[in-house]
Amino acid sequence: MEEQPIICSSCLGENSHVRMKRHPNGEECRFCTRPFTALRWSGDTRVGKMKKTVICESCARARNCCQCCSVDIDYQIPLDLRDAALKLAGIANPYSVENTSKNREVKAIIGDKIEKRLKNEETETAEEKKEKMRDILTKLAQKLGSGAVANTSMPKERTSGGSTTKELSKTIAALPFGGSLALPKNNEDRSFFVFGFSADMPQYKLSEFFETHGKIESVRIVHKAKCGYVVFDSRSDADKCASAISSNGLNSNLATAGLILVNSQPVRVSWGNSQPLGRNNDEQAKIAQVVTKVMKQLAERDALQKGKRTKKLNGSHSTKRQKLESQERTDKETKEVKQSYKALSRDLEL
Amino acid sequence: MVQQIDLSKPARLQVDPDQIQDDDKPPQTGHTFNVWYLQWAGGDPTARDQTKLKFRLDVEKDSGYTRAKDGRSLICLFYSRGCCYRGKDCLYLHRPPKPEDARIATQDCFGRDKTGDYRDDMSGVGSLSRVNKTLYVGGIIATDKIHEQVSKQFLEYGAIDKLKVLPAKKCAFVSFRLEAEAQFTKEAMDRQSLGENDVLTVKWANEDMNPEAQRLVQQEIEAQAIETVKRLLGSDDSLSRSTKRHKPSKNASQEQETVDESQIFDDIPREEVAHDHSEIEHIPIETSESRDGLIGKARLKLLKEAVTRYKEAQKTKATPFKSLATEYTSD
Ligand SMILES: [Zn+2]
Ligand SMILES: [Zn+2]
């Protein structure tokens, strides 16, 4: 008897019977490159009206996917996600997308092998298949339950060697790490220095955040250097943004760069005009190191400030003198911060 | 960020059909004109890529409603290149891709079939072998503001995830939020220019072999996979979705009309349908019983419990803001 094609219900469409045309050797299988008997029909759901199979039957069977749209036939999820889930659950899958060979000839040979193996495996009944799938899902659920599926691979900070040139330390020294959200003297300034995000922060998330305060003229995010610039169209929007950030409840210390949370990551923002951010990977990696150090210092400083503030609240006598004192203190702190950056760039020079 | 696009207005004509000339040869880049491929043969093979196209998509002005149904239709390839002459009568969508669009993994957002492998020069529709959201942009002329320039012009067509400009190598790599956005931008920006004298070549980027980049890709896939499995385990509906029949559409007649007309633009050569060896057969679709859910009620309950346990474990793991600062100091 003729084998049933492996096609998911959304590709087949709504009708209870589908009229299909058969084209012997009509398509090249997208997985194994071998020609196979393609089927064409007119589906009417989802996107695309004319449907056809693009994956040969044995490849589809081995991967348990739709011959037309390549989703997993049982769960209707993309293959790469299913394979990633199986991998997380520790289930071996010889046919995963990852393991696919890049070489045309090897692909075809593997395709032949799969077909032979599947012919011998005819004995596997539907009941057995169900049992197998149940096992897989239970395994996966157990893993999920035990929390073993957390991202295991943590980044290793690459310590890139190579000497730092004078120019780079100049570049780093020019970066406004010591800046704050206090109004700058120059009325033309409408640019923010943004730093401290990690490599997986999408640029559009950052622009979305700033766009809530006004129109953006340009965005320049260099992930490798962990910093960048956001320039507003107008000064008034930039002002709005600055005051919104300083009053977002995360910033008690206004003398240093403001803290915001984007994509649940801490990011620092201060006024600052565009400066070069390193010309190559090595330079940018060096800048990133400095950014990491600065983030650490700023966090420590914030923690300190918080401690002081609670003490002050306990004392509960707010006089003008104290205000002045705190002003002095913050000024001093700013100086300290600035000095430490200079020290940092000197470090790198060595 | 992609600006909000006004789709309440009709899509405008991007090209006046009367202005199109039949003998519209591309600028001479070779010795002889091949009438079959509409290309110049001989000469420098890369010269073709260095001529700027006549049209360019202006998302704000060109977008609008067409006869296509949002969510069920594909995006107009001619629109993406700025030269659809059908305007509001087009049967394809005149707007950039959106995250909620239904997509088929074997096709791009214009409905063209992906191939098994990339072309040798990484041009073309793209490959089924991996999800690629990154474009290679060549032919950049380095200036001081090049990063801002690339960013500004590319984010008209999609939300940029990452942008890396290599001025010394005259190229840039742009990653998007969606694969469909990369597909769309590739068509929209290929052989266009950022400034005055440059012509961009936009192709698919090769896999980034940098271990850090690989880790990020892996992390993203894992997060999506966990999300997907949670969703599957979380709802009985999606488990049995493959067994459910969609409700028949109300306006079937209207649909039928669309099918016929869409063939004008369809990429599939029609003659193949009337293939000599073709035979017509009726294939009965499996009844819902034969593909019943793989999981019994009891088993499903067990899975759900596991997921809630997992979610709770995640919750406690998630760092509330208070500890964020200290977390950071631990580096
Ligand atoms: Zn195959
Ligand atoms: Zn399908």
Ligand SMILES: [Zn+2]
């Ligand atoms: Zn169109």
